[in-house]
Amino acid sequence: MTIFSLTEAELRQRRSLKWRTYDPDVLPLWVAEMDSAMLPAVRQSLDAALDHSDTGYPVGNDYIDAYRDSAATRWGLELAPGQLRRGGDVMNAVLCVLETVTDPDDGIVITSPVYPPFWQVTSGYRRRTVPVALTEQGRLDLDALAEAFAAPDVTAFLLCSPHNPTGTVHTAAELSAVAELCAAHGVQLVVDEIHAWLVDPGTEFVPTLSVPEAQQAVVVTSAGKSWNLAAFKAGLFIGGTEAGRVLNGLPPLATQSTGHLGSIAHSTALRHGQDWVDQARAEIAENKRLLTDLLHALVPGARYRAEPGTYLAWVDCTELGLDEPYAHFLASGRVAFSPGRNFSPAHQQWVRINLAASPAMITQAVERMAASLRKTA
Ligand SMILES: Cc1ncc(COP(=O)(O)O)c(C=O)c1O
Incomplete structure (x- = not known):
């Protein structure tokens, strides 16, 4: 069993905030909704x-x-x-x-x-x-x-x-x-x-x-x-x-x-749902490792220290030299993260990335970040 394995086409059928706020070409990894199929017992x-x-x-x-x-x-x-x-x-x-x-x-x-x-x-x-x-x-x-x-x-x-x-x-x-x-x-x-x-x-x-x-x-x-x-x-x-x-x-x-x-x-x-949540935790931990590796390889200026709580990654983009990373990645990368400034006025250079998603989606998101940076270089 894998929890975060719904396809993008399946997820785009959803009518929730995460999937209906941005245009259909934007990959949404922002608000804290999980890309999981519902626990069957629920x-x-x-x-x-x-x-x-x-x-x-x-x-x-x-x-x-x-x-x-x-x-x-x-x-x-x-x-x-x-x-x-x-x-x-x-x-x-x-x-x-x-x-x-x-x-x-x-x-x-x-x-x-x-x-x-x-x-x-x-x-x-x-x-x-x-x-x-x-x-x-x-x-x-x-x-x-x-x-x-x-x-x-x-x-x-x-x-x-x-x-x-x-x-x-x-x-x-x-x-x-x-x-x-x-x-x-x-x-x-x-x-x-x-x-x-x-x-x-x-x-x-x-x-x-x-x-x-x-x-x-x-x-x-x-x-x-x-x-x-x-x-x-x-x-x-x-x-x-x-x-x-x-x-x-x-x-x-x-x-x-x-x-x-x-x-x-x-x-x-x-x-x-205790086994289900244990499986989710294991997949989220893997996704944190994946994000660490992907950022290291493709967006080395982004600083991310994986912490053990939640499925949210808090990423410092200061070194990328962007006016506002959230706005840049949305406009140029067509990927939506949560803007750091919403979490504190001092964190405009940060983004929050939702890792309750499939490894494929996370990979695509970081590839889009990297591609958007190449455009500005
Ligand atoms: C820390 C925290 N509290 C509360 C909520 C929202 O909970 P509820 O929808 O039950 O108000 C969230 C949602 O992301 C959250 O992260």
Whole structure:
């Protein structure tokens, strides 16, 4: 079985954002959708629901229990049912938590470069975004975080774990240190773990709530990224053992907006998709090696350090001497990446490349990069 083996012709039948934003001659390796065929068990459970026109509201705790079982098996993380609530999707869950734990005009820390909606969910909702740069190696800068947390109006820290776009997988020691800093400064730790399952084989993902010092944290997650289920909106709020006050303080509708088909799809993926995600991780790790080799051979000025988290590659194109690499590759190479400036104003020279694609597509993308550079030379 190969997960990323759909042909380009098959993928171009899709009507999703990734495949319908650009002209048909553009190869899209941008937004975080996977070029995978659906996990058969998910397909069967959705088919069964549709066969019965079962398109009402969700009931019960199936999604919550599926996550609890999967977290216990995969990471040894034992959660009580009362620590979880269902949400609409991950970014709406983040918004609900931030609105619960902060007041208008409060500062919310994010670590840049970061997934663009992290900027939107802070500054777009009458809060102040306080960006703290990751280190050159893409790690959390604990001194800089401590300095930011010390400001009296900073009341929350929104962390991405594993980190999108760098692929950094935070260690237990880093998470513990961050949690202690948050506690010392009265800052609420909110962690988006939507990429949790997607770490390269041999790397261990550390769930925030497995860290004893982080029990005041609230985690938001879903099966959306790892099993490519963004179309089926569903998310989870998970509170540490000392975060009950935050969970209980969520606005009532926050925990009532899961879609029924979303709940079915995500629960099925968590229950029956562990082998599938392991296969996806192995293929993604291969794709990271492929990208490394291809860039080295064809676009040596592009700097890429493969990190073990996510299927996203964060590539520094500064040495290529382009005004804006994203725009150049789109216009001259007919290949779409995500523009670095969306992740931080300081990263205009970077692009994010989506590696949840076939090796053939990745090869073609780098060949297009190289050809576009020859045109400008
Ligand atoms: C870090 C992160 N959080 C959240 C999301 C989106 O999740 P949802 O569609 O459930 O809001 C993404 C999608 O790429 C993501 O990378």
